[in-house]
Amino acid sequence: MSLIPEDKYLYTRSILKQFRKSLLLCYVIALIISIVGVGFWTTKEVYASADRELTLLVDMVRAARRYVAEDVRPYMLERDIFHSPAVSSTVATKHIAGHFADNQPEYYIRIVSDNPLNLENQPTPFEQEILKTFRQNRNIENLVAEGNIKDTKYLVSSRPSISRESCLVCHGVPEEAPKEITEVYGKESGFGYKDNQVVGASIVAVPIEDVNQIVLVRGFLAFIFLSLIFSIVFLSLNRLVSLLILKPIVKISRIARSVSEGNLTQSMSTERQDEIGELVKSFELMRRSLVTASKRLRRSNRRQ
Ligand code: HEC
Numbered sequence: 001m002s003l004i005p006e007d008k009y010l011y012t013r014s015i016l017k018q019f020r021k022s023l024l025l026c027y028v029i030a031l032i033i034s035i036v037g038v039g040f041w042t043t044k045e046v047y048a049s050a051d052r053e054l055t056l057l058v059d060m061v062r063a064a065r066r067y068v069a070e071d072v073r074p075y076m077l078e079r080d081i082f083h084s085p086a087v088s089s090t091v092a093t094k095h096i097a098g099h100f101a102d103n104q105p106e107y108y109i110r111i112v113s114d115n116p117l118n119l120e121n122q123p124t125p126f127e128q129e130i131l132k133t134f135r136q137n138r139n140i141e142n143l144v145a146e147g148n149i150k151d152t153k154y155l156v157s158s159r160p161s162i163s164r165e166s167c168l169v170c171h172g173v174p175e176e177a178p179k180e181i182t183e184v185y186g187k188e189s190g191f192g193y194k195d196n197q198v199v200g201a202s203i204v205a206v207p208i209e210d211v212n213q214i215v216l217v218r219g220f221l222a223f224i225f226l227s228l229i230f231s232i233v234f235l236s237l238n239r240l241v242s243l244l245i246l247k248p249i250v251k252i253s254r255i256a257r258s259v260s261e262g263n264l265t266q267s268m269s270t271e272r273q274d275e276i277g278e279l280v281k282s283f284e285l286m287r288r289s290l291v292t293a294s295k296r297l298r299r300s301n302r303r304q
Pocket residue numbers: 082083084087088089090091094111112113115116117118119121161162163164166167168169170171181190199200201
């Protein structure tokens with residue numbers, strides 16, 4: 001009776017199958033981990049970058065306002081010159097924002113008021129909400145929020161515009177306002193400011209890149225990269241396993257089968273120093289002992 005199952009390929013297939021299964025599992029796990037990682041890392045990166053840009057832009061706008069207030073306005077007022085872009089930091093900011101938008105249209109700088117001189121500066125519903133928040137809570141100096149402006153997602157930083165005595169020159173009683181102002185903007189709106197009120201808000205916003213789209217592209221790249229790496233690993237390990245393990249095992253079992261059927265002449269040798277080499281050597285030792293034993297048996301049979 002043969003001890004080796006008839007279908008020896010059942011074993012070879014099963015080793016390969018197990019090995020392929022675990023490799024496939026590794027591939028799926030690696031894929032899931034990298035897609036989740038890409039999503040997490042991209043979201044963090046996109047928000048950090050929007051935040052950095054926003055800080056830069058806000059600081060730039062602040063610097064422009066200070067420039068007008070400290071470096072230009074006193075000089076102009078001393079000489080009774082009412083050129084608004086040189087006297088009002090709000091007007092100066094608006095001009096700078098206009099020039100900036102020529103080159104960087106996706107950024108958003110606006111000074112809004114629900115009692116505006118210039119009707120262009122009327123707030124959108126989102127901006128009106130911001131104004132309301134500032135009026136309800138006078139302690140807020142800077143509000144950073146995420147919001148949609150013209151169908152694009154933005155990171156928005158806003159500060160309240162608080163009226164001071166100095167604002168009343170232009171925004172106080174319309175009849176007393178410089179005629180440079182009333183000639184351009186009329187006398188209907190933008191006046192009647194009182195001291196220390198939230199009269200408007202300056203809004204600076206940077207677009208938040210579409211996280212989902214970047215994750216999709218990066219995820220696809222990770223998928224291609226991992227698939228390529230795993231294909232190479234899969235093919236080379238497949239080849240190695242079949243060359244180093246399966247082929248020798250098939251050979252050993254073929255010879256073991258023929259030994260079990262009484263054919264003791266087929267010897268095996270190997271240079272290998274590993275487990276398979278050890279198996280071949282042990283098997284060869286066993287075959288030789290069988291040969292000696294059967295010779296001895298034959299001799300003693302003859303003697304009897
Ligand atoms: C020299 C005159 C002048 C002074 C002083 C002045 N502004 Fe203005 N302000 C203007 C003009 C002109 C505009 C309109 C700009 C435009 O065309 O968009 C304006 C616009 C604004 C706006 C945008 C909404 C609107 O009215 O169109 C706000 C808010 C504002 N000013 C707040 C202030 C505050 C707060 C102060 C004081 C700290 C101040 N302004 C001082 C002339 C002035």
